[in-house]
Amino acid sequence: MGSPVYEISKDFFFSAAHCIRFHPGKCERLHGHNWRIRVHARASELNHLSMVVDFADLQKIVAELCARFDHRNVNEVPPFDELNTTAENLARFFYQEADRALLETEKGRVRVSKVEVWENEGSLAVYREE
Numbered sequence: 001m002g003s004p005v006y007e008i009s010k011d012f013f014f015s016a017a018h019c020i021r022f023h024p025g026k027c028e029r030l031h032g033h034n035w036r037i038r039v040h041a042r043a044s045e046l047n048h049l050s051m052v053v054d055f056a057d058l059q060k061i062v063a064e065l066c067a068r069f070d071h072r073n074v075n076e077v078p079p080f081d082e083l084n085t086t087a088e089n090l091a092r093f094f095y096q097e098a099d100r101a102l103l104e105t106e107k108g109r110v111r112v113s114k115v116e117v118w119e120n121e122g123s124l125a126v127y128r129e130e
Ligand SMILES: Nc1nc2c(c(=O)[nH]1)N=C([C@H](O)[C@H](O)COP(=O)(O)OP(=O)(O)OP(=O)(O)O)CN2
Pocket: 020, 027, 031, 085, 086, 087, 088, 119, 120, 123, 125
């Protein structure tokens, strides 16, 4: 038998404005999206409640991150005052921030495995680490 891996995911949303600096087309102009952020977390052992992590605890971590951007211009919110506000960069940001928080609260038992970011229904970026 292989070693067990449990994975959960939860979706988060924020609405904000942004522009892609140096984009050769229309995306250099200020415009908005309803971003969807899907955070995947994995563990090889469940906690005392038989959960990877309570969805509510993941919610606390990621909702705080989304709140930094909601109804703002993402280009003005660090680190995106210096980084381009692509879905790829947002996916890496959410991965690293959520993983750091989970490392602290779950003492290394739970790690973020993947973050998916949709700018709209058909446009998705994925970040993970190998
Ligand atoms: N690889 C990436 N390409 C683009 C990104 C990105 O983050 N990563 N971002 C943009 C712009 O933000 C743009 O607003 C989104 O592009 P697009 O999906 O083309 O959105 P539209 O609303 O214009 O959708 P249509 O399918 O063209 O109607 C651009 N590229």
